Amino acid sequence: MPRKMHLAFNLSTTHMNGRWNLPGAWGDRTFPDVTLYEDVARIAERGCLDMLFSGDGTGVPDTWKGSRDDAVKWGVYFPRVDMNPVMVAMSRVTQHIGLGLTYSTTFMHPYYMARLMSSLDHLTNGRIAMNLVTSTRRSDAANFGFDQLMEHNRRYERMEEFVAVCHELWDATESDAMIWDQETGQVADPAKVHDVRFEGRFFKVEGPLNTPPAPQGRPVIVQAGGSPRGVQASARIADYVFGADMPRALQVKQRAALDAALIECGRDPDDVGVLWQTPIAVRETAREAQAYREMLRTSLTPEGVAVFLSYSDGYDFSTLPARFKLGELRAEIAATNATPNGLVHKLATKLGADTEVTREEFFEQGLLIATQYDLTVAGTPAQVADHLEEAFEATGSRGGFMFGQAIAVMADISAVVELLVPELQRRGRFRTEYRGRTLRENLSEK
Numbered sequence: 001m002p003r004k005m006h007l008a009f010n011l012s013t014t015h016m017n018g019r020w021n022l023p024g025a026w027g028d029r030t031f032p033d034v035t036l037y038e039d040v041a042r043i044a045e046r047g048c049l050d051m052l053f054s055g056d057g058t059g060v061p062d063t064w065k066g067s068r069d070d071a072v073k074w075g076v077y078f079p080r081v082d083m084n085p086v087m088v089a090m091s092r093v094t095q096h097i098g099l100g101l102t103y104s105t106t107f108m109h110p111y112y113m114a115r116l117m118s119s120l121d122h123l124t125n126g127r128i129a130m131n132l133v134t135s136t137r138r139s140d141a142a143n144f145g146f147d148q149l150m151e152h153n154r155r156y157e158r159m160e161e162f163v164a165v166c167h168e169l170w171d172a173t174e175s176d177a178m179i180w181d182q183e184t185g186q187v188a189d190p191a192k193v194h195d196v197r198f199e200g201r202f203f204k205v206e207g208p209l210n211t212p213p214a215p216q217g218r219p220v221i222v223q224a225g226g227s228p229r230g231v232q233a234s235a236r237i238a239d240y241v242f243g244a245d246m247p248r249a250l251q252v253k254q255r256a257a258l259d260a261a262l263i264e265c266g267r268d269p270d271d272v273g274v275l276w277q278t279p280i281a282v283r284e285t286a287r288e289a290q291a292y293r294e295m296l297r298t299s300l301t302p303e304g305v306a307v308f309l310s311y312s313d314g315y316d317f318s319t320l321p322a323r324f325k326l327g328e329l330r331a332e333i334a335a336t337n338a339t340p341n342g343l344v345h346k347l348a349t350k351l352g353a354d355t356e357v358t359r360e361e362f363f364e365q366g367l368l369i370a371t372q373y374d375l376t377v378a379g380t381p382a383q384v385a386d387h388l389e390e391a392f393e394a395t396g397s398r399g400g401f402m403f404g405q406a407i408a409v410m411a412d413i414s415a416v417v418e419l420l421v422p423e424l425q426r427r428g429r430f431r432t433e434y435r436g437r438t439l440r441e442n443l444s445e446k
């Protein structure tokens with residue numbers, strides 16, 4: 001029997017970055033109409049997908065020209081809502097599918113987050129995952145009172161301590177502590193609710209949590225760091241990992257680095273799957289799929305592309321000289337503490353660090369990266385399934401894929417469930433029913 005894949009669907013930018021008004025996207029509805037999310041959840045569960053996921057960031061992009069106007073005008077990473085109530089709404093119309101939320105360990109407090117996740121785990125009957133991010137953007141930091149981004153590695157140290165606090169809080173109440181005895185009126189057993197007195201470098205927290213023990217015990221923790229320090233943090237704290245959409249050779253390299261880091265932590269690499277972000281355009285014919293993918297080329301205005309690129313890398317690209325070397329620009333960006341793995345890094349990897357480009361060439365290439373045109377896998381169900389099987393095997397057959405960013409959300413979720421999932425099921429690569437009770441159980445099914 002071939003190893004089965006796990007599949008997630010990314011809802012982060014369905015209404016932003018030029019995608020909301022493509023045919024098959026939001027139609028007559030506008031963000032944040034909860035009925036669209038409910039419809040997506042029902043369809044996704046019909047396809048037995050593991051998880052619906054949403055990323056997050058709180059800042060309005062203002063790196064391009066030092067202004068937020070083009071971001072607001074063209075809807076680039078704007079507007080957003082906190083997706084936690086939306087996840088609850090999706091959980092009310094489904095029974096099995098997992099729901100992944102994103103929060104920043106650089107800005108949030110672990111007591112609040114541990115309590116929120118425990119509460120959501122109850123409301124969803126054990127289906128919640130939290131994607132922890134360190135936040136790479138200045139405007140997010142400014143929302144929380146920071147003049148500049150905390151240093152990159154220090155953010156990951158804080159993340160690791162943040163998770164240690166959450167673990168202590170989640171574990172402090174034993175799973176059978178609640179009694180709810182109708183006769184005596186006793187609610188819980190005090191002997192099973194333990195002290196927490198955490199004192200670390202970043203946090204001082206006295207517990208315990210006042211929530212009842214959550215169905216999953218500890219909600220599933222996901223992490224998506226792509227730098228060497230980010231991968232190390234994944235090995236230390238993540239149950240599951242999100243991997244970036246990047247050329248396969250880089251994914252193979254990241255999987256090897258993660259495996260080595262997991263072994264160093266005394267963990268079994270087989271226990272930690274990676275869901276590789278994979279943008280797809282799947283249609284019944286290859287010609288239709290290609291035409292669908294072509295929509296990406298004109299989905300964002302030039303200003304929208306510039307906002308996207310500047311925000312993502314934390315660098316105002318309106319200040320670029322007429323010609324420059326990609327490697328030099330990459331070094332300048334890394335020095336700002338955003339991430340050493342941003343879009344210019346991707347471009348330098350693709351075209352060579354010593355390559356000199358003009359401003360115009362930079363924005364042309366940037367469009368292909370910003371819209372994900374470059375890495376979007378377009379084809380028939382069989383062609384896309386071939387691609388996924390090859391990628392799955394090359395990266396060690398543990399985990400699977402997260403489809404996204406969606407091009408047009410309703411059209412994409414339907415295509416995944418109606419065209420791609422049946423093809424993967426025929427090949428014995430994907431489940432035909434949910435077996436586990438919780439998201440953690442469904443994700444760990446080998």
Ligand SMILES: Cc1cc2nc3c(=O)[nH]c(=O)nc-3n(C[C@H](O)[C@H](O)[C@H](O)COP(=O)(O)O)c2cc1C
Pocket residue numbers: 054055056057102132133134135136223224225226227228229230231242243244245277338339340341
């Ligand atoms: C699939 C995926 C989803 C991500 N979602 C978010 C997100 O919602 N918010 C965010 O600030 N960063 C997000 N990131 C960025 C990562 O958390 C991380 O910062 C990035 O990969 C750079 O790696 P580094 O932090 O190790 O330098 C995501 C990355 C990937 C691959």
